[in-house]
Amino acid sequence: xxxxxxxxxxxxxxxxxxxxxxxxxxxxxxxxxxxxxxxxxxxxxxxxxxxxxxxxxxxxxxxxxxxxxxxxxxxxxxxxxxxxxxxxxxxxxxxxxxxxxxxxxxxxxxxxxxxxxxxxxxxxxxxxxxxxxxxxxxxxxxxxxxxxxxxxxxxxxxxxxxxxxxxxxxxxxxxxxxxxxxxxxxxxxxxxxxxxxxxxxxxxxxxxxxxxxxxxxxxxxxxxxxxxxxxxxxxxxxxxxxxxxxxxxxxxxxxxxxxxxxxxxxxxxxxxxxxxxxxxxxxxxxxxxxxxxxxxxxxxxxxxxxxxxxxxxxxxxxxxxxxxxxxxxxxxxxxxxxxxxxxxxxxxxxxxxxxxxxxxxxxxxxxxxxxxxx
Amino acid sequence: xxxxxxxxxxxxxxxxxxxxxxxxxxxxxxxxxxxxxxxxxxxxxxxxxxxxxxxxxxxxxxxxxxxxxxxxxxxxxxxxxxxxxxxxxxxxxxxxxxxxxxxxxxxxxxxxxxxxxxxxxxxxxxxxxxxxxxxxx
Numbered sequence: 001x002x003x004x005x006x007x008x009x010x011x012x013x014x015x016x017x018x019x020x021x022x023x024x025x026x027x028x029x030x031x032x033x034x035x036x037x038x039x040x041x042x043x044x045x046x047x048x049x050x051x052x053x054x055x056x057x058x059x060x061x062x063x064x065x066x067x068x069x070x071x072x073x074x075x076x077x078x079x080x081x082x083x084x085x086x087x088x089x090x091x092x093x094x095x096x097x098x099x100x101x102x103x104x105x106x107x108x109x110x111x112x113x114x115x116x117x118x119x120x121x122x123x124x125x126x127x128x129x130x131x132x133x134x135x136x137x138x139x140x141x142x143x144x145x146x147x148x149x150x151x152x153x154x155x156x157x158x159x160x161x162x163x164x165x166x167x168x169x170x171x172x173x174x175x176x177x178x179x180x181x182x183x184x185x186x187x188x189x190x191x192x193x194x195x196x197x198x199x200x201x202x203x204x205x206x207x208x209x210x211x212x213x214x215x216x217x218x219x220x221x222x223x224x225x226x227x228x229x230x231x232x233x234x235x236x237x238x239x240x241x242x243x244x245x246x247x248x249x250x251x252x253x254x255x256x257x258x259x260x261x262x263x264x265x266x267x268x269x270x271x272x273x274x275x276x277x278x279x280x281x282x283x284x285x286x287x288x289x290x291x292x293x294x295x296x297x298x299x300x301x302x303x304x305x306x307x308x309x310x311x312x313x314x315x316x317x318x319x320x321x322x323x324x325x326x327x328x329x330x331x332x333x334x335x336x337x338x339x340x341x342x343x344x345x346x347x348x349x350x351x352x353x354x355x356x357x358x359x360x361x362x363x364x365x366x367x368x369x370x371x372x373x374x
Numbered sequence: 375x376x377x378x379x380x381x382x383x384x385x386x387x388x389x390x391x392x393x394x395x396x397x398x399x400x401x402x403x404x405x406x407x408x409x410x411x412x413x414x415x416x417x418x419x420x421x422x423x424x425x426x427x428x429x430x431x432x433x434x435x436x437x438x439x440x441x442x443x444x445x446x447x448x449x450x451x452x453x454x455x456x457x458x459x460x461x462x463x464x465x466x467x468x469x470x471x472x473x474x475x476x477x478x479x480x481x482x483x484x485x486x487x488x489x490x491x492x493x494x495x496x497x498x499x500x501x502x503x504x505x506x507x508x509x510x511x
Contacts, residue, residue, distance in 0.1 A: 013476050023477045027484040034488035042495040045446065059420065066416050073467055074409035081401050090398055269424050358467045365459045368416075369452040373423035374445075 007344050022352045026359050033363050036313070040306045040370065053162070053303045056296070059271050061113060062372040065105050066364065069318075072101035073361040076325075076354045083347045088339050092329060095350070098357070099325040102318050109315055114308075121179055121251070122164040122300050123284060123293035132288060136163055136254060138261025160261070163284070164296075165254035165276050172250075178221040179249045180294025183286035186243055192216060193229060220246060249293070251282040269373070307371055314367055317360045324353045408466045412459055419455050423448060 004010075005017040013020055044052060079094035125133050137160050167175040192215045196208030220226050225242045228235075257266040259277035286293070298305040328335050328349055338346040399406075427433040427447040437447045465471045470478075 014474055015476055020476065024480060027480050030484050030488060031491075034491055038488075038491045038495045041449075041492075042498065044449075045499065063416065063420055067413060070409060070412045070416065073412075073463065074405055077405045077467055078398065078402050081405075082398055085398060085401070087398065268426075271420070271424065355468055358463055361467075362460050362463050365412075365463070366453075366456050369419050369423065369456055370449075373420065374449045374452050 007342070007348060016348060018348055018352045019355075022355050026355065029359055029363075033310075033313075033366075036306075036310055037366060037370070040310065043302050043306070044370075044374075047302075051160075051162075053301065055270055055273065056117075056303070057307075057372045058113065058116070058273050059372050061108060062368055065108050066368050068101050068105050068108075069361050069364050072098045072105075073358055075101065076350070076357050080347070080350045080354055083339075083343065083350055086343060088336065091339075091350075092336060095325055095329045099322045099329065102322040102325070102357075106315060106318055106322070109311065117296040117304070119166070119169075119176070120164065120296045121167050121176070121249070121294065122162065122296050123249070124290040124301075125161045125163060126288050126290055127161065129285075129288035130161060133163060133284075136258040136261060136282070137161065161290075163251075163254065163258050165258065165279070166252050168250045168252040170252075174221045175250065176295055178246065180297075181219055181221065181246065182291055183289075184219050184243070184246055189219075189229075189239075189243060192219075193234070247286045249284040249286065249289075251279060251284065253278045254282065310367060311371070314360065314363055317356075317363070321353065321357045321360055324356070328353065404466060408462050411462060415455060415459050415462075419452060419459075422451055422455065427451065 003017070007016055009015050010017060010020075075094045075097040079091050079098060082088075082090035082094055125137065130137055130139065139160055167179055169175050172178075192212055195212035195215075196205045199205040199208055216226050216229060220229065220242070222245075225245070228238050229242060253276035255276055256274040257263070259279070260266070265274075292299045292301075294300065296304055298308045328346070331337055336346070338349075425448070427437075428444050433447055434443070437443065437450065442450055470481075
């Protein structure tokens with residue numbers, strides 16, 4: 001079927017169909033992201049004074065990515081102008097630069113920014129256990145000094161409970177994976193190990209044994225520990241050792257604000273991210289941690305959930321834009337070959353995809369300050 | 375896929391003739407200026423986020439008039455700069471400056487509803503029943 005009015009304006013609207021179509025789509029996109037931003041700002045303002053993470057993202061990298069995206073918004077306009085002037089070579093250069101910038105943006109995000117979060121450990125300490133970790137949390141001094149955090153006086157009711165840093169990954173390659181496994185009580189492990197032990201029916205026994213293995217695989221990370229636990233008879237000393245390994249987190253370095261919790265620098269924003277400070281074997285007992293501890297992934301807190309959700313959705317838009325541009329750039333029938341048969345239609349395609357690209361840029365203009373700076 | 379190729383190529387030719395005059399950079403000048411402004415204001419956004427507005431008496435006074443205190447002053451200022459940048463992109467890059475009413479009309483609805491969305495969330499902060507407020511545990 002031939003799509004009508006792809007180039008000529010429709011008499012009643014005065015516009016070619018793709019243009020009206022893309023604007024209606026962009027309007028729905030504004031509503032989508034508007035809802036997400038409104039939700040985010042609501043949670044940001046509603047958070048207890050010093051509970052909202054600040055300085056978790058790398059501002060110089062975020063700023064560079066903002067420049068990349070703005071630059072690509074300029075190049076797509078230049079591609080469109082070139083096409084209007086019927087300069088094919090110039091069109092290909094500018095459009096090529098546009099999608100290269102888009103891919104550069106995504107590469108930085110996916111190969112550097114996101115993985116940095118996955119290699120960082122974070123945990124919230126249970127209020128009842130905060131005294132144990134006081135040297136890293138520094139709540140008492142804040143309260144005694146009547147310290148101001150974000151313009152609010154520090155109060156006993158809202159202690160700083162977050163502990164972040166790096167795990168001893170050099171010594172244990174399973175450390176990060178094990179860190180996100182929640183506390184396992186000895187009785188629970190015993191119950192799991194008992195599964196299928198006294199069963200006489202072979203069929204039922206097999207089922208229970210496979211259930212046991214399934215659970216062990218989710219609560220014990222090291223394969224050699226799993227093998228050890230399955231041994232009969234089980235060495236009680238080994239079991240205690242494994243349980244201890246499962247239920248503790250060994251930290252190798254902590255974030256600057258945990259290393260020096262009384263330092264007024266903690267309450268300032270920093271352009272260059274501060275280094276973690278090595279610590280002598282800090283062991284966290286998982287019983288003292290609020291569920292969800294582990295790498296900085298969405299389940300750790302609301303900030304990360306919003307961050308990954310919104311930047312992920314934005315990233316998907318960048319990818320979609322790049323795919324369109326590569327298609328229009330390649331010497332294929334619907335791409336730059338269209339220049340020879342129907343240049344005006346190619347011009348329309350670039351205008352419409354360019355409008356989408358500007359919206360992607362526009363969303364980032366909001367994403368950047370609210371997540372990286374504020 | 376094109377409708378009436380003859381007409382289309384006619385349109386294309388007139389367009390091409392219009393555009394052939396002058397160099398690409400001559401035509402692109404306004405866009406380059408806007409691009410430069412966007413770069414500049416990105417730098418300004420970053421710089422402003424490090425200013426402690428909640429310690430500057432003038433800003434404390436001015437923002438207290440609209441009930442904004444503490445670090446929220448920085449958030450509001452950051453959002454104002456971002457909105458300005460977005461207006462630049464919309465007006466020049468997306469050509470909304472000279473766009474037809476057919477496009478403006480649905481967009482005005484969108485702006486209205488997005489603003490309503492933000493205001494609805496803002497209502498949550500003015501809890502009319504003091505004892506139920508989530509600020510006091």
